[in-house]
Amino acid sequence: MVVFTCNHCGESLQKPRVEKHYSFQCRRPKSLTCVDCFKDFKNEEYAVHTKCITEEERYAAKGSIPGGIVKKGEVKQESWTDMIKSIVDTETSMKPSLRNLFKTISNYTNVPRKKVKFINFLKSSTGGRVNFDDIEAAWGLIEKHKNEQSKNNQQENGTKHKLNGDCGEAPVNKKIKTGEEVEDNKTSEDDVFSFKGTILRILSVKGSISCKKLQKKVLNAYVKETGCEHTEKTVKKYNKKLKKLPNVVINDDVVSLVTNEQ
CATH class of the missing domain: 3.30.1490.490 (Dna Ligase; domain 1)
Structure with missing residues (x-):
């Protein structure tokens, strides 16, 4: 969203x-x-x-993502949308009001996959004009089809596993982490959010921005990307990264990006 x-x-x-x-x-x-x-x-x-x-x-580096990339989230959402559309065809005994609701839902490509968000989405998108019992019934049918789909997928995977027999790869023994591996994991966790990339991206759009606004934008982006609230440690890290950027100048509480042309 x-x-x-x-x-x-x-x-x-x-x-x-x-x-x-x-x-x-x-x-x-x-x-x-x-x-x-x-x-x-x-x-x-x-x-x-x-x-x-x-x-x-x-x-991603410029040009590294092709135009036709298949994104995991989009594939899941498309599958979810297709399943909702199929309910209209397979459930022939639905009452008219529920069928009309499904036809309305089928026109959206961003229908939530969680019940509470689904209910709020329908209330919002229909202006509160839809019957709550119909919303509950719609979710019940969606849950039923989702469970059937999951069951079928599990059965297919079980069949494939039996056909493969012992040809699958042997499980890899767990290795005891060395100090070097632990350090690598710590580094990768720190790299989940790029303070440097976010700061430069904002400045490339804005040119100049007040220190306060820049910090707000970066910290808001941090919260959205990591799902964690920012702490005093996060703010310190942000300030440290900001001061180390060579093409960034701070003057009179205003942060500016200095290009090579200037």
């Missing part, structure tokens, strides 16, 4: 929360920045920003 930062108060907002935020909290003109691509949106411009770049695309 696309997530924005309010440029007035710095709060992170999932797309469905934007309207409520500006109606009850920030009663000012809408001014948002996408935490993934760092594009700014004024007023209602954010409404058309329905999909953004992935973490893989964001940190």
Whole structure:
């Protein structure tokens, strides 16, 4: 789901929360920045920003991801959407209101795969005009088909395993981690979020930005990517990375990116 930062108060907002935020909290003109691509949106411009770049695309070297890359999340969502569409054809005894609800759901490509989010999504997308019992019944049918699909997949995998017999690879013995391996794991954990890449990406779009706003944008991106709240240690790490960047200048509480042409 696309997530924005309010440029007035710095709060992170999932797309469905934007309207409520500006109606009850920030009663000012809408001014948002996408935490993934760092594009700014004024007023209602954010409404058309329905999909953004992935973490893989964001940190990959230029040209390393081909246009036809198959993304795991998209494949799962497409499979989920196809399953929902198939219910309309296979469940012939549905009452009219439930069938109409499924036809409505089938028009969306971003239907959530968790029950609570699914219910909230339908309430929001239909303007609250749908019967709650129909929503519950719809989820029940989806769960039924999902479980049947999982069962069929397990049976197929079991058959393949039997056919393969003893030809599969022998299990690899676990190795005791050396000090060097532990250090490597620690490094990889630190590299989950790229402070340097995020700072440079924001500055490449903005050119110059206040220290306070830059820190908010980077920390919001950190929270979204890692799923963890930032701590004092995170802020210290951010400041350390910022000061080490050679092409970045801090002057009068404003951070600027200095290009080779300047």
